[in-house]
Amino acid sequence: MADGADTSFLDAQVLARLMAQPLLTRFPMEGTVSGHHKSPHRGSSVEFAEYRNYVPGDDIRRLDWRVLARTDRFYLKEFEAETNLRCYFVLDCSASMGFAGKSGTKLDLARRLIATLAYLIVHQGDAAGLLCVGTKTVFDIPPRRNPSHLQTIFKTLKKAAPHGETGLIPALHELAEKVRRRALVLIFSDFFCEAGALLNCFQHLRFQKHDLAVFQLLDRMELDFQFERPVRFVDLESAFSLVTEPAVIRQEYLRQLHAFLSKLRAGCHEFNAEYRQAVTDQDYEKILAGFLVERARHARS
Amino acid sequence: MSFLQPLVLWGLPLVLLPVIIHLINRLRHRSQSWAAMQFLISATQNSISQARLRQLLVLLFRVLAVLMLILFLSRPLAGGWLGWVLAPAPDVIVVLLDRSASMEARLPGTTVTRREQALKLISQAAHEFEETSHLVLLENALRAPQEVAGASSLASLSLTTATDTAADLPAMLQSALNWLIENRAGTAEIWIASDLQRSNWKPEEARWKSVVAQLSALPQTVRVRLLAVNQEPEANAAVSVQEVTRRQNGSQAALQFVLDFQRNVSASDLMPLTVNLDGASAQLELAMDGQAMRWRHKTDLGSQRAGGWGSFELPADANPRDNSAFFVFGPETPLRARVVSRDAQSGRFLELASATPGNGPRQPAERVTPAEVQKAHWEESTLLVWQESMPTGAVAEQIRNFVEEGGVAVFFPPAQPEAQRFHGLGWGEVQTAASADKAFRVLRWDEDQGPLAKTDEGLSLPLAQVVFLRRQAITGQKSVLAAFEDGAPFLVRQTLGRGEIFFCAGLPHQDWSSLGDGPVLVPMLQRLLQAGSRRLQQVSSVACGEMSATDQRRRWASVDAASPKDFRFQAGVYRSGERMVAVNRPALEDEPEVMELGATERLFGNLPFQMLLETRNRTGQLQGEIWRFFLSAMLIFLVVEAMLILPQRQPQPSRVPGRPLPSANGTGVPEAVP
Numbered sequence: 001m002a003d004g005a006d007t008s009f010l011d012a013q014v015l016a017r018l019m020a021q022p023l024l025t026r027f028p029m030e031g032t033v034s035g036h037h038k039s040p041h042r043g044s045s046v047e048f049a050e051y052r053n054y055v056p057g058d059d060i061r062r063l064d065w066r067v068l069a070r071t072d073r074f075y076l077k078e079f080e081a082e083t084n085l086r087c088y089f090v091l092d093c094s095a096s097m098g099f100a101g102k103s104g105t106k107l108d109l110a111r112r113l114i115a116t117l118a119y120l121i122v123h124q125g126d127a128a129g130l131l132c133v134g135t136k137t138v139f140d141i142p143p144r145r146n147p148s149h150l151q152t153i154f155k156t157l158k159k160a161a162p163h164g165e166t167g168l169i170p171a172l173h174e175l176a177e178k179v180r181r182r183a184l185v186l187i188f189s190d191f192f193c194e195a196g197a198l199l200n201c202f203q204h205l206r207f208q209k210h211d212l213a214v215f216q217l218l219d220r221m222e223l224d225f226q227f228e229r230p231v232r233f234v235d236l237e238s239a240f241s242l243v244t245e246p247a248v249i250r251q252e253y254l255r256q257l258h259a260f261l262s263k264l265r266a267g268c269h270e271f272n273a274e275y276r277q278a279v280t281d282q283d284y285e286k287i288l289a290g291f292l293v294e295r296a297r298h299a300r301s
Numbered sequence: 302m303s304f305l306q307p308l309v310l311w312g313l314p315l316v317l318l319p320v321i322i323h324l325i326n327r328l329r330h331r332s333q334s335w336a337a338m339q340f341l342i343s344a345t346q347n348s349i350s351q352a353r354l355r356q357l358l359v360l361l362f363r364v365l366a367v368l369m370l371i372l373f374l375s376r377p378l379a380g381g382w383l384g385w386v387l388a389p390a391p392d393v394i395v396v397l398l399d400r401s402a403s404m405e406a407r408l409p410g411t412t413v414t415r416r417e418q419a420l421k422l423i424s425q426a427a428h429e430f431e432e433t434s435h436l437v438l439l440e441n442a443l444r445a446p447q448e449v450a451g452a453s454s455l456a457s458l459s460l461t462t463a464t465d466t467a468a469d470l471p472a473m474l475q476s477a478l479n480w481l482i483e484n485r486a487g488t489a490e491i492w493i494a495s496d497l498q499r500s501n502w503k504p505e506e507a508r509w510k511s512v513v514a515q516l517s518a519l520p521q522t523v524r525v526r527l528l529a530v531n532q533e534p535e536a537n538a539a540v541s542v543q544e545v546t547r548r549q550n551g552s553q554a555a556l557q558f559v560l561d562f563q564r565n566v567s568a569s570d571l572m573p574l575t576v577n578l579d580g581a582s583a584q585l586e587l588a589m590d591g592q593a594m595r596w597r598h599k600t601d602l603g604s605q606r607a608g609g610w611g612s613f614e615l616p617a618d619a620n621p622r623d624n625s626a627f628f629v630f631g632p633e634t635p636l637r638a639r640v641v642s643r644d645a646q647s648g649r650f651l652e653l654a655s656a657t658p659g660n661g662p663r664q665p666a667e668r669v670t671p672a673e674v675q676k677a678h679w680e681e682s683t684l685l686v687w688q689e690s691m692p693t694g695a696v697a698e699q700i701r702n703f704v705e706e707g708g709v710a711v712f713f714p715p716a717q718p719e720a721q722r723f724h725g726l727g728w729g730e731v732q733t734a735a736s737a738d739k740a741f742r743v744l745r746w747d748e749d750q751g752p753l754a755k756t757d758e759g760l761s762l763p764l765a766q767v768v769f770l771r772r773q774a775i776t777g778q779k780s781v782l783a784a785f786e787d788g789a790p791f792l793v794r795q796t797l798g799r800g801e802i803f804f805c806a807g808l809p810h811q812d813w814s815s816l817g818d819g820p821v822l823v824p825m826l827q828r829l830l831q832a833g834s835r836r837l838q839q840v841s842s843v844a845c846g847e848m849s850a851t852d853q854r855r856r857w858a859s860v861d862a863a864s865p866k867d868f869r870f871q872a873g874v875y876r877s878g879e880r881m882v883a884v885n886r887p888a889l890e891d892e893p894e895v896m897e898l899g900a901t902e903r904l905f906g907n908l909p910f911q912m913l914l915e916t917r918n919r920t921g922q923l924q925g926e927i928w929r930f931f932l933s934a935m936l937i938f939l940v941v942e943a944m945l946i947l948p949q950r951q952p953q954p955s956r957v958p959g960r961p962l963p964s965a966n967g968t969g970v971p972e973a974v975p
Contacts, residue, residue: 096336106336192337222337230330235338242338243330244345248352252344257337 009115009157014285018116021292022124024299025085025184025211026274051075085126085184086143088175089114089153090168091160092189093134095236098162099190101219103281109217110188111157112284117186118153120292122146130156133171135164143183165237166193172201176208184211191216195260199267206271213274213291216264220281223257225250309375316371319363323356355945362942369935377927390433391524392487395477396423396449398440398461399495401468402845402872402886406496406534406620415530416463419494420456422528426492427452434490439477441468441501442846442870446480465622465872465886466846468501471508478515481523490524491516497531497896500889504896504904513906524909531895531914538564538572539623539891540613542842542883543595544750546831547602547630549658554602556630557757559750560613562587562594563891576600578611595749599757608632610860610874610881623891627861627874627883629841636830638666638684641674643715650809650817651686651713655826675699679708683833686826688713688808691721691728705798709833711826712804714773714813722777724797726804729774732789741769743791746783752803752825752832753783753792764821769814772806779804792825803829844887845872852882 054063054074064077091114097107118128122145129143130153139156141149168189175185185205191198191214205212227246234241246253261277268275274294278287335341404416413421427436436449442464455461470493477491495501503509516523544559562572569590576583578600587596602609608631615624638655642648652665671689674696685703687710692700701724704710712723719728734740743764746753755761764783772789779793785806795802809817816822843852846869857875859866868875872884902910 099334099336190336192339219336227333230327232330232332233335233338233341234332236334236336237338240338241332242341242345243327244341245352245356248356249341249344249348252348253340256340256343256347260340 009111009154010119011116011285014288015116015119018120018285018288018292019123021289021296023085023087023117023120023126023184023292024295026295026298050078052078085121086179086181087117087121087126087128087184087186088131088143088179089118089128090131090133090172090175090185090187090189091157092166092168092187092191093132093138093160093162094166094168094189095162095164096166096190096192097217099219099222099236101221101280103220105162106190106217106219106280107160107162109278109280109284110215111160113215113278113288114186114188115154115157116284116288118150122150128153131171131175132156132160133166133168134162135167137167137171137174162236169193169197169201173204176201176204176210179208179210182209182211184213187212187214188217189214190218191264195263195267198264199271202267202271202273206273212271213276214268215276215278215287216261217278217280220279223279225253225257306375309371312371312374313368316364316368318367319360323360359942359945362938362945366935366938366942369931369938373928373931373935377931390430391490391522393435393437393481393484393489394427394430395437395439395446395480395489395491396427396455397470397473397477397491397493397495398423398438399468399470399473399493399498399501400440400442400461400464400466401496401498401501402463402465402622402890403498403501403620404496404530405463405622406537408530408532409535414463415496415532416461416494417456419528419530420461423492423494424452424455427455435486437480439473439480441470441473442466444469444473444476446476462870463622464845464870465884465890466870467844467887467890468495468498470495470502471506471512474512474516475508478512478519481519481521486521488522488524490526492526492528494528494530497529497898497901498890498892499894499896500892502896502901502904504900509904510906513904513908517907522909525905525911527901527910527912529898529901529912529914534565534619536564536566537619537623538562538615539620540574540615540626541885541888541891542613542626542628545628545630545842547633547834548831549633552604554605554633556600556602558598558600558613558628560596560598560626561888561891562589562596563893564589564592565893567592573616575614576611577614579609597757608881610883612861612874622872623886625872627842627872627885629874629881629883631841634834635681636683636834637681638686638826638830639674639682640666640668640686640688641671642668642686642688642713643690644688644808644810646817647688647713647808647810647813650822651688651826654809654819654822655684655686655830657830658827671696679703683708684826684830685710686713687711688715690715690717691719691723693721697723701797704800704802707799707833709800709829710802711829712802714806714808716773716808718773724795724802726775726777726779726793726795726802729776731771731773733771734769737768737770741772741785741787741789743767743769743783744786746792751782751794752828753821754828756824762821762824767807767815767818767821769807769816771808771813775804775806800833841881842883842885845870845884847887848882848884852877857882 051064051067052075054076058076062076064075067073067075091110093107097110098105114130118130121128125145127143127145128149130139130141131137132139139160141152141156166189168187168191172187179185202212202214225246230243230245232241232243265275276287276291278284398416398419400416404419405414407414408418430436431452436452436455437446438449438455438458438460439446440460443460447460449455449458474491480486481489539562541561541563542558543561544557546557548555548557556578569588571586572589574585574587576585576598585598608629610627610629612625612627618624636657638657640648640651640655642651648668652668655666657664657666666684666686671692674692679699682703685700685708687700691697700710712726714731715728716731717728718730721727732741746764748755748761753762753764769785772785772791775790775793779790779795781790781793783791785791789806790804791806793804807814807816809822811817848868853869855877857868857877859868859871860874860876860881862873866873866875868884872886874881874883898912898914902912
């Protein structure tokens with residue numbers, strides 16, 4: 001653990017348990033140094049991949065001379081490259097993330113998830129960066145492998161506060177354009193914005209061959225909508241308010257919410273993005289354990 | 302429209318309570334910061350119209366339920382708003398007023414009688430129709446319809462005052478029907494005010510079907526409304542005289558009474574009773590156990606030979622009309638018996654047993670032959686003892702006339718079977734006991750009344766000790782007063798006109814029985830001799846309102862009261878010339894049985910019928926059945942409101958995401974399902 005860092009988001013026992021399971025990517029990554037993750041490039045390495053015929057232009061230094069001497073044929077021996085991972089955490093810092101139910105805010109849950117994952121990533125030798133997005137990008141910390149980089153991330157998480165409308169969609173498009181090399185992108189948000197535009201962002205990121213995982217953070221109150229008496233609902237991201245009888249509109253509200261969630265889930269499925277729903281009253285360790293185990297299972301297969 | 306609790310109507314603004322609560326509830330909303338506004342706005346827009354309609358309906362039904370509750374608590378009169386006014390005003394309203402003696406019972410806790418209360422309520426209800434309808438009064442005593450000028454004058458009419466008569470509801474209804482037909486009335490309503498006393502309504506009589514069918518067949522609409530003032534009165538007792546007999550014993554005379562007492566509470570206590578006899582009063586106390594009692598009483602007249610009158614009176618109670626019973630008794634009457642017997646020994650016993658009581662030595666009864674019966678003078682005879690072949694022809698007719706006038710005829714066995722019958726009774730086979738040890742015995746007989754009743758001292762006649770070696774069977778329809786142990790009748794009775802016919806199965810003959818010893822035969826024949834004395838007396842007791850047409854033409858003056866009374870309506874003792882008569886309320890008026898409401902309604906068949914149950918309250922006004930309507934309406938509104946606010950089909954609750962499901966696209970990308 002990085003000395004001097006704000007570790008209030010971390011739990012040493014949870015970290016100890018989760019470190020047994022490395023965070024793996026579902027697709028080849030392009031790193032700068034060798035690591036645990038598959039690379040799209042072939043080259044000299046310890047992991048034999050295949051033989052292939054020599055074609056003009058290939059580097060003759062990679063010819064397998066022994067085979068040439070024995071058979072007079074030109075073969076190249078290829079090895080799988082293994083590289084490190086660059087991970088971008090995207091945190092939605094719009095005011096809606098400050099919604100506080102009985103189990104704290106959604107932002108609190110996001111901080112714990114990001115801090116824990118960042119710690120795991122850096123300690124397995126990969127690079128972690130953080131992008132905090134409010135109305136516009138608030139903080140942009142590029143990925144680093146240095147353990148002392150964690151302190152920067154934790155401080156930034158500490159400073160991140162819910163405010164204003166969400167600018168998540170332009171920020172994601174910008175991120176897709178900015179990050180040229182394949183990376184793991186983890187987005188933490190409630191995604192309370194227009195579903196079509198949001199799915200375009202996911203498609204854009206996937207088009208850039210990033211491994212995309214989205215964590216939708218919700219509160220139990222938002223899912224159940226259990227209110228007895230008339231309530232004035234005040235929008236967290238604007239001054240708009242609405243007095244209504246929850247018992248009257250509950251059915252329609254839940255229908256709309258479930259339709260949105262279904263659309264989001266189906267879009268993620270379509271663009272091969274991993275979708276995770278996290279509710280504030282859930283144990284964050286279980287959320288992360290499920291995420292890590294599933295990725296490991298996928299890597300093995 | 303009028304209400305029993307009009308003050309409750311001040312609560313009418315409370316119908317706005319649900320609206321106010323709704324508005325306050327909306328104002329008392331709490332604020333909640335919310336992130337998922339996009340779904341909230343969309344849901345509100347989509348469900349606002351339907352929800353608003355449902356909310357308005359809920360509010361409407363709540364308001365209506367409160368309104369119904371207030372109207373229910375204010376107890377609207379059945380005769381007002383819905384009951385009477387909603388129906389079109391009839392051309393004629395015929396009021397059938399039951400002013401029988403039982404209608405004089407006071408309502409519990411008040412000094413108002415059933416009749417007064419009924420009149421008050423009828424007047425109130427009829428007042429609304431004064432402008433549009435004719436009002437016709439038909440009461441039970443005269444049953445003569447009379448048009449009434451105004452509803453307010455109903456209570457002051459002499460035809461609505463208290464009487465000691467009984468009511469005959471089917472006859473009253475028939476009179477109303479006749480009036481409607483004769484006067485060619487238009488739409489009519491028949492308002493009946495009665496206490497539903499069963500003896501007055503006579504539900505078992507076929508007249509009901511006839512009169513209801515005729516009313517239904519009328520071309521105009523006839524509606525029946527019944528005001529039932531049948532609240533059980535407070536403690537009430539009634540007395541009636543069943544029998545008054547003058548007994549002459551030497552120079553001393555005595556009156557023997559049989560009185561019936563009835564009351565509506567069952568208790569064991571002493572009841573004070575005042576006996577008035579020719580102006581002198583005496584107070585008695587009699588122990589009464591239960592609700593009904595038959596009491597025998599004897600009063601010495603001393604050497605008084607003339608007739609007189611008197612009364613029995615109970616202390617004041619809930620119904621003063623049934624506390625008095627009047628009687629009159631005639632002067633000493635010489636009693637004669639005639640004996641017709643074919644057997645010398647039996648005839649002698651019968652002559653002696655039916656000897657005329659008097660001051661001097663007893664004179665045996667006059668013995669005549671069957672042939673002499675027709676020629677004999679019957680002016681002073683009260684008893685005929687017949688031990689001969691069954692009379693036929695003119696003789697039988699003579700005997701029949703004798704009995705119809707009030708005389709008593711006793712038939713003893715002719716000792717041979719006969720096919721001939723007299724008034725349905727005849728003789729069968731002569732039966733002989735197998736031995737003296739197996740002689741016939743009489744073990745049960747009527748000891749309350751009749752010739753075998755107990756003595757004045759309360760002792761039973763020794764009939765069980767009488768040995769019957771022979772008997773002759775009695776055939777025909779009869780009322781058995783005494784029977785042998787095997788069920789065969791010993792003494793039977795048949796009424797004929799004012800008199801009675803008795804058949805006795807045994808003979809006072811040594812070959813037949815030990816009846817000739819006297820302890821049974823003598824009192825039996827002496828009592829029958831007395832019973833036949835009514836033949837020599839004119840009718841001395843009559844039920845109020847049932848005096849014969851002949852007697853009604855005479856001028857009658859009240860004897861028991863200083864103020865004049867009308868013998869047609871009032872009980873008492875009346876004199877016309879030398880003749881006195883006791884007028885008492887009919888015995889049926891003391892019967893406590895009341896009609897069931899359902900049975901009463903069924904009597905009117907398909908006629909439009911409405912029943913109003915009078916219940917006493919502080920304002921003394923009418924409580925109809927209409928409150929049930931408001932109570933039912935309130936319950937219906939509450940049920941509908943509850944159905945509207947019931948939560949509709951619940952959507953599936955959110956599922957806590959668990960282990961992600963494997964992806965279906967084969968890429969191995971997991972998905973978590975919410």
